[in-house]
Amino acid sequence: xxxxxxxxxxxxxxxxxxxxxxxxxxxxxxxxxxxxxxxxxxxxxxxxxxxxxxxxxxxxxxxxxxxxxxxxxxxxxxxxxxxxxxxxxxxxxxxxxxxxxxxxxxxxxxxxxxxxxxxxxxxxxxxxxxxxxxxxxxxxxxxxxxxxxxxxxxxxxxxxxxxxxxxxxxxxxxxxxxxxxxxxxxxxxxxxxxxxxxxxxxxxxxxxxxxxxxxxxxxxxxxxxxxxxxxxxxxxxxxxxxxxxxxxxxxxxxxxxxxxxxxxxxxxxxxxxxxxxxxxxxxxxxxxxxxxxxxxxxxxxxxxxxxxxxxxxxxxxxxxxxxxxxxxxxxxxxxxxxxxxxxxxxxxxxxxxxxxxxxxxxxxxxxxxxxxxxxxxxxxxxxxxxxxxxxxxxxxxxxxxxxxxx
Amino acid sequence: xxxxxxxxxxxxxxxxxxxxxxxxxxxxxxxxxxxxxxxxxxxxxxxxxxxxxxxxxxxxxxxxxxxxxxxxxxxxxxxxxxxxxxxxxxxxxxx
Numbered sequence: 349x350x351x352x353x354x355x356x357x358x359x360x361x362x363x364x365x366x367x368x369x370x371x372x373x374x375x376x377x378x379x380x381x382x383x384x385x386x387x388x389x390x391x392x393x394x395x396x397x398x399x400x401x402x403x404x405x406x407x408x409x410x411x412x413x414x415x416x417x418x419x420x421x422x423x424x425x426x427x428x429x430x431x432x433x434x435x436x437x438x439x440x441x442x443x444x445x446x447x448x449x450x451x452x453x454x455x456x457x458x459x460x461x462x463x464x465x466x467x468x469x470x471x472x473x474x475x476x477x478x479x480x481x482x483x484x485x486x487x488x489x490x491x492x493x494x495x496x497x498x499x500x501x502x503x504x505x506x507x508x509x510x511x512x513x514x515x516x517x518x519x520x521x522x523x524x525x526x527x528x529x530x531x532x533x534x535x536x537x538x539x540x541x542x543x544x545x546x547x548x549x550x551x552x553x554x555x556x557x558x559x560x561x562x563x564x565x566x567x568x569x570x571x572x573x574x575x576x577x578x579x580x581x582x583x584x585x586x587x588x589x590x591x592x593x594x595x596x597x598x599x600x601x602x603x604x605x606x607x608x609x610x611x612x613x614x615x616x617x618x619x620x621x622x623x624x625x626x627x628x629x630x631x632x633x634x635x636x637x638x639x640x641x642x643x644x645x646x647x648x649x650x651x652x653x654x655x656x657x658x659x660x661x662x663x664x665x666x667x668x669x670x671x672x673x674x675x676x677x678x679x680x681x682x683x684x685x686x687x688x689x690x691x692x693x694x695x696x697x698x699x700x701x702x703x704x705x706x707x708x709x710x711x712x713x714x715x716x717x718x719x720x721x722x723x724x725x726x727x728x729x730x731x732x733x734x735x736x737x738x739x740x741x742x743x744x745x746x747x748x749x750x751x752x753x754x
Numbered sequence: 755x756x757x758x759x760x761x762x763x764x765x766x767x768x769x770x771x772x773x774x775x776x777x778x779x780x781x782x783x784x785x786x787x788x789x790x791x792x793x794x795x796x797x798x799x800x801x802x803x804x805x806x807x808x809x810x811x812x813x814x815x816x817x818x819x820x821x822x823x824x825x826x827x828x829x830x831x832x833x834x835x836x837x838x839x840x841x842x843x844x845x846x847x848x849x
Contacts, residue, residue: 445833446833447832447833448833449826449829449830449832449833450829546809546810547808547809548808548809548810548812587815587817590814590815591807591808591814593808593810593812594812594815595810595812653798656794656795656798658791659791659792659794659795660791660795662787662788662791663788663791663792663795
């Protein structure tokens with residue numbers, strides 16, 4: 349049998365419905381893979397008992413022919429989501445031991461569909477960070493390596509555990525959250541698909557807040573089809589979140605016709621920044637060309653307020669790193685002095701942090717949109733994990749890359 | 755508008771955040787940066803622009819002012835480090 353953990357959500361769904369394999373078999377394949385990948389520090393709370401019980405229940409639904417898209421599909425859940433009876437601490441010591449007596453709306457919807465929760469995923473503390481290096485659980489590690497260099501690379505952040513888990517086939521798909529790039533940037537760093545949905549599309553209820561006017565949960569998946577499937581399951585109006593949009597949720601997957609002939613696509617000139625590296629310029633040109641070749645009409649447009657986006661962000665979201673000051677905020681370190689007592693918390697210290705990677709090395713880890721899903725069979729438990737694929741993988745870009753560039 | 759070290763010290767005190775003396779200048783610069791952002795936003799002409807509830811056209815939902823939930827004292831106190839007689843218990847902070 350093929351390696352079940354390599355399947356996309358859509359492939360796994362079809363295999364489950366065709367009874368090629370069962371939901372418990374699928375869950376066990378992932379649970380075994382997770383236990384061999386502790387070096388990535390992607391999972392911070394494993395929930396094998398929940399996974400097994402949900403997989404069993406999903407199978408009875410599948411047997412009865414009642415199988416929503418996600419029935420029996422094993423997912424990883426970012427630690428920012430409150431999950432009933434399961435530690436949910438936003439990668440912070442402050443919430444050590446917190447087990448919510450309730451379930452977030454997003455995870456409730458996923459569970460109703462029959463999704464299987466494998467565990468909680470690493471992230472930056474309270475989602476404040478872009479490299480998953482501020483987590484109380486220690487760094488999450490990117491399953492990719494830079495050529496033959498064994499140095500651990502960041503998976504990005506704040507949804508770094510979600511990104512690492514999806515890229516390393518430790519879940520079929522994962523939930524992430526995005527306030528100022530926390531889904532899109534880590535998805536890019538590991539070469540998977542991530543979407544920050546339009547604000548209001550997904551309920552924020554039960555998700556620990558960062559900046560309430562910007563936070564959105566979204567899918568992190570192996571390809572665009574999976575993102576469409578996950579997004580549909582996560583979306584919808586929720587009376588418990590008055591900012592969630594009361595707009596019907598379309599079947600996003602059915603909209604993936606692959607036909608963009610006649611669509612008009614604007615490219616804002618403000619998005620092209622001075623001093624952009626040549627390889628990025630080349631990728632922009634290539635993306636434009638690909639869209640044109642597929643029959644879309646490209647128009648150069650202007651979005652003159654673009655320059656105010658960052659000031660708005662720093663006013664609405666608590667400033668993490670004002671551009672004028674590279675240091676992290678003085679206030680944060682002043683409010684939470686690390687006391688020896690606090691570090692003794694077993695929930696935080698049981699996973700020693702892997703060797704910290706230089707934050708700047710991350711750029712090199714992303715070999716651009718040429719990164720298709722890691723396909724090497726090298727086990728990720730040992731140091732020289734996966735090397736980036738050669739540029740011959742370029743042709744797989746349209747189906748395998750992040751759908752939300754810049 | 756520039757935030758000086760004294761103002762930073764005062765803001766930190768009001769927020770009950772301990773900031774070491776040598777870190778105050780850096781904190782003042784960060785405050786300054788944030789005020790700079792707000793200043794920059796003042797340039798934008800928003801005359802006649804309707805405030806938005808969301809990026810899609812929508813009104814904020816209202817609901818009936820009725821009780822929809824309750825009787826969950828045990829669950830509410832489940833994560834309390836200390837609870838007594840149905841209340842959260844905290845160390846005495848007022849003399």
